[in-house]
Amino acid sequence: MCGISGIIGIQSSAEAGPVLDRMNEAIAHRGPDDSGGVVEAGVALGQRRLSIIDLSCAGHQPMISPDGNLVLIFNGEIYNFLELKQELKEYPFQTQTDTEVILAAYKRWGRECVHHFNGMFAFVLWDKAAGDIFIFRDRLGIKPLYYYQHDNLLLFSSEVRALLSSGYVPRKLNKAALSDYLRYQTVHAPETMVEGVKMLMPGHGIHIKNGAYTFFQYWSPEKNYSREAEGKSYQEIKQNVQQLLLSAVERRLIADVPFGAFLSGGIDSSAIVGLMSQVAKKKVKTFAVTFEEEAFSEAKYAAAIAKKFNTEHTEIRLTPNDFLGLIPAALKAMDHPSGDGPNTYVVSKVTKEAGITMALSGLGGDELFGGYDVFKRMLTLQKNQWVAGLPLAARKLAGQAIHTLKPSVASAKIDELLRLPSWQLNYTYPITRQVLSDAYLQKLTNQSKLEPNRVQQLVAESRQLQALQPHKLPLLSQVSIAEIGTYMQNTLLRDTDQMSMAHALEVRVPFLDYELVEYVLGVPDEHKYPTSPKRLLTESLGDLLPMDIINRPKMGFVLPWQNWLKEEMFSFADQKLNNLGDRSAFNADELKELWSKFRRGDATVTWSRIWYLVVLENWLEENEIE
Template sequence: MCGINGIISSHTPDKQAVIQRMNQRLSHRGPDDEGQWIEGPVALGHRRLSIIDLSAAGHQPMVSACGRYVMVYNGEVYNFQSLRQSINYPYQSNTDSEVILAAWVRYGKASVKQLEGMFAIAVWDKQEQVLTLVRDRMGVKPLYWCNNGQGFGFSSEVRALLASGLVEKEISESALVDYLRYQTVQTPATLVKDIYMVPPATLLQYFPNSQHVSTENYWDIRQQYTVVPHTYEEVKATVRQLFFKAVEKRLVADVPFGAFLSGGIDSSAVVGAMAQLSTHQVKTFNISFAEEAFSEAKYARHIAQMHGTDHHEIKLSPDHFLEHLPAALKAMDHPSGDGPNTWMVSKVTKAAGIDMALSGLGGDEVFGGYAIFKRMAQLEKMQALWRLPLPLRKVAGKALTNLRPGVASAKMADLLALPGYEFNKAYAFSRQVLMDKQIGELLTVPLPSEHLPVAWLNQNGTAKHAHNQLLSRVSVAEMETYMQTVLLRDSDQMSMAHALELRVPFMDHQLIEFVLALPDGMKFPVTPKKLLVDSLPDLLPHYIVNRPKMGFVFPWEHWLKNELHSYAQERIHKLAQQPPFNQQAVLNLWEQFLKGNPAVTFSRIWPLVVLAEWSNS
């Protein structure tokens, strides 16, 4: 796990100084080693966090034995040992990095299809004069790039690209609207104008001679996977096998490791599998709160005792959190409405001597854990409503908001006002944080007409990448948006702020492919994540499965109105004074939150606080 950088520019005379600046901005990602390689217009940089083969033989940038390729790489390839045995190459180390390079020498860019893991890779081909950037299938590891008249640059983080001097920190107005809608910016855009994110499962190539950029997908989550018909018992057995295999792959490390344990279904499953597979006592970490309504500590303790883990409970008070909040937000490379929770647990985990930890992130998206899965199923059944006259539907929507004021009613009213029902728009509305009317009041610039979070399938399933099953379509939508652009990005930047590698077994692409191919009837969450629970009965006791779903969240609503009130208010006032915001509208939204307006919850306010902190940093 590391940080990678690079520039290709004929207009930058002192490339060594530029790469040093970029490396320095990524020092938190790789405290164990630093390297750079410069030749002609090309400069590559690397910061290393040693996880596999801790020796100096893993130094990067790494040059192939033939001298043709130079590589920098961030991540972990879990099947590197089997790949190593299949490729004849004069290895000088035991790293997965060198195996990637050996595969590239033998197979070229086609080699990425053989890699299983989380990775961001950059390979410079000295012979063909082409740079290739690669990102893993699920987008676990980040990779950003920019290209203008001054040159081409790439990095693991936005701030390192800004340090290159190739691009300025100017907020994109269209991306700002996206952020206000979804508490993040959807790939490939970022909040910074002219900086982009390489999409997951994508090869991006840059040709310096023509300054041309091309992209191609090497895997597609939206393709229609097919499986031979199975009985439910056979499906459960396969899910269990694939899940245990996914966890086992992620236990390969030459450093101490542990796991985040919230006490929910997903993290409990991961810890249970780790306990069965590991030859050492598993170390687990949990955050607990003084506010009992938000504390999951008792559930985590139960799982820790059940599997005999070395359990660490992190007692967190508002004062303690406020003390660390500025540092947590400073670590946020790209703003979003999530993150400080992972920063806190990562900090304590690293302080306990752990360099790598497993997380239960992704279980909700794969196995239908969120309320949106049932909500989308209900909407599909209610399509007859959109055959009613539009004026009647608008009246019904207004009556609903008057009868039950709140976010859900406001979204349903907006849906009823559409010409007809569409899966795409229903999903987008369900995931919106601030609705367009609210955003229009907050900004002094017009909103773009297109607001779907992804270029999605048409609902009739006639597109090339059609999923016939509704739950699979929701899963993919969740994974391509909220999971990749909020949860995974925040998990990476907040764990790597402490040089802690985070691995996510539920993001195993083989497990995902199998579950996406299953019919809705086998995985509909009539009980919480039924298929996963049925597949792992020995790991998930009744006490955990039927507990109230809380999620790995902080008691923001209470804190923002009390202990964090002055902190948040100061930043809200700063944001209100920045263009293109309407000052009075921003302050009015804050006041509505403080007064308890059910349509203005903490999730509508906290992203504004984060944005203010990030834009002024």
């Protein structure tokens, strides 16, 4: 696990060298153990290393093949590197690293090597003899890769800040992406908040040769989901899911550093800890951030799981004020604005301080196994498609009446749903995670017409791709793909990467093992229907989890943000919102009215609809974005 940076197209080494140094320094927090760089022939490649496998200096990067022809920089982990190493015995291995296995695999299979890797990664491989450069990002988008292309110049890095530090990237707001952020608290790849800076899409690569850039896709859930579950009994499917999960966890326990697991006491993290206890060669270390206030604390659930699996459990008890005190540092660590990052920052900080360098997380379980309310909601809407066939005027009246009688975020979304031209997934799903309605955003930003809804585009593109396949995906799998391709990849995974790597902590996510994802997406709805919380997951695990964990209320990471923004954080939030209102992209009066409604306790303006605007302004100021 590390950070990588590079420049292609600057012919002068004297010019490229200092630029690469600045980029490398900007991501020093990602790799405190080592740094390196290669600058020659219009190519500059740099890396910061966090040593996880083979801690010796043999793992130094850029890594060069024995014949001097291949140069590699790599961020991530290849979990099946030991099996691949056995298959690639003809290669003269010099290290025990997974990095070197990428070189060996490329030597054997060329660009097709990426299909052989099970892992999380972003890597750049330069084949000097052939004049080829390949850039790859992993299938599910666990590891980031940002780039800036202008004429024949290409800069890339694990973080936006490294690109900005280069001096080549204008610090300008991407106005087209602003609508996306205001709708969804994030910007969906390939766009970012900085004009000209893009994010390589998951499952994609770039081939560079003779100054020409070719972008290609090597994996997608729509094309690569498995049909193995078809025709199998529920019992067989459960056995397959259990084995795939166990293998996913076992693969992710390979490390030469102290490791553990985040444990909230929810289904996903408890399942990971339970499976770890079955395959780990030593006692599992677990970490739970808990709160003294009973309303916010999941301590009793985490403690019960730790006791059941006899883990070495560390309970890190915080008061809300402890958490509050860490928010400024969390905001400073934010590489790209997000409405939901400080939680991960705090958990990562205390875990790293407890001596852990790598931790497993239950991220992805909800998206894959139908753990969110949106899965039930989409099934309900599908069963009631006839409502969308009623006259629009009648639907509008009904929606307006519901929202007027009981003003709230939920009633506002019902009103929006009743105004839709269709209840197909690409119309209904985007509303579920939208923060502010388009009608309101037009007033907030003084725009008569907003940019197209990016989530709607992504879901529509996914459905078009599915339509080209010979077999139709189950509805719940379609919702999973929508969740994975939007909220999970562009909020949860981005936050996990930027906030954990701020502390040089590697986080591994077994639920996103691509073999498990491919299999579960092919499971029919009748085996996943959410009659109980994540039924397929919990029943595949047999009696691994206690029933009080399976049936416990879903809490999430709850904190008193509503009060903080009105009291302890009032001055900070007020200043940031005033500054945001001074920007030409916003209507200052409308922004002040939104802030006023929140302070008055208006049910239609929750804290999250304020906080992400505060985050945006803070990020713009920190990064000097015009």
